Amino acid sequence: MRKTLKEIAELIEGEVAGDSSIIITGISGIREAQAGDITFLANPKYASLLGQTAASAVIVSKDTEAPAAKSVIRTTNPSLAFTKVMSLIAPDESKYYKGVHNTAIIGKNVLLGKEVSIGPYVVLEDNVEVGDKSIIYPGTFIGHDSKIGKGTLIYANVSIRERIIIGSRVIIHSGTVIGSDGFGFVTVEGKHHKIPQVGIVEVQDDVEVGANVTIDRARFEKTVIGRGTKIDNLVQIAHNVIIGDDCLLSGQSGVAGSTVIGKNVIIAGQAGVIGHITVGDNVIVTAQTGVSKPVSSDSIVSGSPAYPHMETQKIRACTHRLPKLFDLVSELKIRIEDLEKKLKDKK
Amino acid sequence: MRKTLKEIAELIEGEVAGDSSIIITGISGIREAQAGDITFLANPKYASLLGQTAASAVIVSKDTEAPAAKSVIRTTNPSLAFTKVMSLIAPDESKYYKGVHNTAIIGKNVLLGKEVSIGPYVVLEDNVEVGDKSIIYPGTFIGHDSKIGKGTLIYANVSIRERIIIGSRVIIHSGTVIGSDGFGFVTVEGKHHKIPQVGIVEVQDDVEVGANVTIDRARFEKTVIGRGTKIDNLVQIAHNVIIGDDCLLSGQSGVAGSTVIGKNVIIAGQAGVIGHITVGDNVIVTAQTGVSKPVSSDSIVSGSPAYPHMETQKIRACTHRLPKLFDLVSELKIRIEDLEKKLKDKK
Amino acid sequence: MRKTLKEIAELIEGEVAGDSSIIITGISGIREAQAGDITFLANPKYASLLGQTAASAVIVSKDTEAPAAKSVIRTTNPSLAFTKVMSLIAPDESKYYKGVHNTAIIGKNVLLGKEVSIGPYVVLEDNVEVGDKSIIYPGTFIGHDSKIGKGTLIYANVSIRERIIIGSRVIIHSGTVIGSDGFGFVTVEGKHHKIPQVGIVEVQDDVEVGANVTIDRARFEKTVIGRGTKIDNLVQIAHNVIIGDDCLLSGQSGVAGSTVIGKNVIIAGQAGVIGHITVGDNVIVTAQTGVSKPVSSDSIVSGSPAYPHMETQKIRACTHRLPKLFDLVSELKIRIEDLEKKLKDKK
Numbered sequence A, B, C: 001m002r003k004t005l006k007e008i009a010e011l012i013e014g015e016v017a018g019d020s021s022i023i024i025t026g027i028s029g030i031r032e033a034q035a036g037d038i039t040f041l042a043n044p045k046y047a048s049l050l051g052q053t054a055a056s057a058v059i060v061s062k063d064t065e066a067p068a069a070k071s072v073i074r075t076t077n078p079s080l081a082f083t084k085v086m087s088l089i090a091p092d093e094s095k096y097y098k099g100v101h102n103t104a105i106i107g108k109n110v111l112l113g114k115e116v117s118i119g120p121y122v123v124l125e126d127n128v129e130v131g132d133k134s135i136i137y138p139g140t141f142i143g144h145d146s147k148i149g150k151g152t153l154i155y156a157n158v159s160i161r162e163r164i165i166i167g168s169r170v171i172i173h174s175g176t177v178i179g180s181d182g183f184g185f186v187t188v189e190g191k192h193h194k195i196p197q198v199g200i201v202e203v204q205d206d207v208e209v210g211a212n213v214t215i216d217r218a219r220f221e222k223t224v225i226g227r228g229t230k231i232d233n234l235v236q237i238a239h240n241v242i243i244g245d246d247c248l249l250s251g252q253s254g255v256a257g258s259t260v261i262g263k264n265v266i267i268a269g270q271a272g273v274i275g276h277i278t279v280g281d282n283v284i285v286t287a288q289t290g291v292s293k294p295v296s297s298d299s300i301v302s303g304s305p306a307y308p309h310m311e312t313q314k315i316r317a318c319t320h321r322l323p324k325l326f327d328l329v330s331e332l333k334i335r336i337e338d339l340e341k342k343l344k345d346k347k
Helices: A005-011 A044-051 A078-089 A309-320 A322-346 B005-011 B044-051 B078-087 B309-320 B322-346 C005-011 C044-051 C078-089 C309-320 C322-346
Strands: A015-017 A037-040 A057-061 A071-075 A177-180 A185-188 A191-194 A200-203 A214-216 A222-225 A300-302 B015-017 B037-040 B057-061 B071-075 B177-180 B185-188 B191-194 B200-203 B214-216 B222-225 B300-302 C015-017 C037-040 C057-061 C071-075 C177-180 C185-188 C191-194 C200-203 C214-216 C222-225 C300-302
Touching: A005 A015, A005 A071, A005 A078, A037 A078, A044 A057, A057 A078, A071 A078, A078 C185, A078 C191, A177 A200, A185 B078, A191 B078, A200 A214, A214 A222, A300 A309, A309 A322, A309 B309, A309 B322, A309 C309, A322 B322, A322 C309, A322 C322, B005 B015, B005 B071, B005 B078, B037 B078, B044 B057, B057 B078, B071 B078, B177 B200, B185 C078, B191 C078, B200 B214, B214 B222, B300 B309, B309 B322, B309 C309, B309 C322, B322 C322, C005 C015, C005 C071, C005 C078, C037 C078, C044 C057, C057 C078, C071 C078, C177 C200, C200 C214, C214 C222, C300 C309, C309 C322
Parallel strands: A037 A057, A057 A071, A177 A214, A200 A222, B037 B057, B057 B071, B177 B214, B200 B222, C037 C057, C057 C071, C177 C214, C200 C222
Antiparallel strands: A015 A071, A185 A191, B015 B071, B185 B191, C015 C071, C185 C191
């Protein structure tokens, strides 16, 4: 990268305060930045870092006070502006695997869009569709009758079973499995009989799915990952789960079968949600929480089992003072015994 | 699917009450069902759903009261009967990959049974055996001297290391790793020295293993998954673990090294069992539980660390009332101080 | 294996007490050992097992008292000595895939060291380097500009993205993903915008990474796994995490973004560490613990949220006695009421 501060300011529709002719050659976090780098400050609270960073320029909000010696670009949303700058250096995935590699196995009636890239040792079974400009990395398997949208990026060694629907601009990281059978059995006299899982999975537009994630197909109907939802690594989504739009599911979290999650829900790391319940919109499930009952919209839950976060915080504070409570009760007991004795003596 | 209700009744050895000439074209859950569908009702307690479902017919138990207007098939076990009906529409995995694909790498002395299907880019190292009618999906690796039974189904991108034994009618979902080295080190002066893991894994008949599961090989001897046990996605089974027959291990649960699990044990989601202990038969470990001590047969445990479920329930109820207890003790303290003062004043 | 006890004693620099001409044909744990086997006893506390084992010989520490009838080898560190004996029977991974398999896809400017083994269907993109004697199993993908050290072993179906640095003598088990994008988004008006993850991962020398592990690339700079650290299966390491040397991370544990872990830290199974904190050297995080605050060196933490282990143990003991405390407080309340009544009556 080699851009003047002026050029970057134009890109992000910001206003330079300082020397706009500076050459920016790199991008970095505010603490790690070196001369030549541009960085950003999202929160005016940390404005003192502006005097400490070695960065040549900093993207700041309109109301951030900056030292006169430091070149800054003022803009409405520094985080978002910074992502635009970063996109200048974002890797261009489309440079590898132009066209269909000659080792890719392409089934019957496969429909490939324009400028599709299919890497070595990819297997597309019969009737698969891949939309324009989508990229599929080596070793990925896509089962028959599955459909991949446009501009979607699927990394190496992903396994997508048959009849799965993947939207446009979706990113799927390596090792992820979509459409494996749901975990459904009927137990008769101690033996578990498999219930055929004949439903599908629908991953809607603009979803990102991390590495080694598992999303099971529905028993009937479909498992759904809503538009714009982002899923971190090693997350488990069971059969018939419906996840709303724009959710964030952090690493190693899991959602059990048939549960419905609303929009804009955040499920933090290693948290779990039991099956067959509904979680409302804008809910936050904190890390390692175990949700065992329905959760209404706009609430924060924590603890295992989960309660409203304020309640859990209060109970945790009490729990932490338990040794003192035991001591106090022991002391009160002695004082009561003393009172009882004194009162008896009075008679 | 297109069958009369009479034909379905014969298949499941049930008795039609209502119009046996109805044409059934689909299968669905009782709440989602539409005209043309058949569904089932396992629990007579929910008999009121029979009046609400749009399904054309319902499989019910012999003692379920049904509205006269609704066609039903009465049978002993509606769930089991329904799985038979579902098997009519279960996908037939054997239609892909007839025979050995010309890109599969077949090592020396590999023994393939009758009607075996081996997909593209499968690698079978030397001395591997695959039993009759088994199916191996693309990109799967099977190490030397491993043996796969009959009628076993292994999905795409599975990795099975050397000398592993997989039984008959086993299902292994994508991304799963069987036979990776156990996590064993001897630490000398702060450095961890690898202990060779020279044992094997034995996955017995009728086991199902979910997606992205990991089952480590034993240090010596073998790690065992007992006959009929079903393992969900992202489960970790450490080295030298012995799991009994007909267990159910839900998503993201884990069993640490050398632990022995009995028969018919249920380990719910995200629960963990410590190493080197024994868990008896018919035990239920609830979700997110952390088992740190041996568990005797026929018990239910919960909590982290785990206690008998009734005990944990009682303690959780107490914990939840802690803020009130703190208030009560504060009040009692004041009343004691008051009593002490009054008694002193009396003197 | 077929060695005399004398030969084994020479290998481990130990001293035979008993018949040094015995032929050893196998290796086993002390409880499972049979005639012909050699085993070891690390802890003199369990010396009684020496009289019970069927093993033909036992490696013991210099101060262990052994029955005269049992042949032993005395040595300083029996565990370490035993690992040397085990290495006699450790599988020799170098016997498969001599040289580069003709189905491996080798990009432009790929540098392969001496005696490198590359299995079938491996994909090495442009500018990849693989050091001397390293072995790459079938189906593994390595992105452009990544560098693999010497004597490193990468099992089947591993996915390593572009520009990743893997050291020497590293072992990476199947299904693992290194260099997937960190989970980073800027949320503007409810929509999550992807932050390009342009950093790398550095896995230093002598690291072992289990099966189906995920290690994300940094946003900038690098995610680091320190020299000699061992990672178990299904572990999640988020972007920009720095793990020190010689740590042990057990199965299904996770470390969130930008956290710095010291040296010789042990993180037990299913434990999690929150992002953006520092954990000191020699810390032990017990199983299922949730670390939400910085941890100073040389401490043990447990609980979710985590506290010093002694504190958590005390609180857990109190929690367990809660039903009794409730009973006691109820009883005290009655006695206070009784005192109040008596005192009132006195007036």
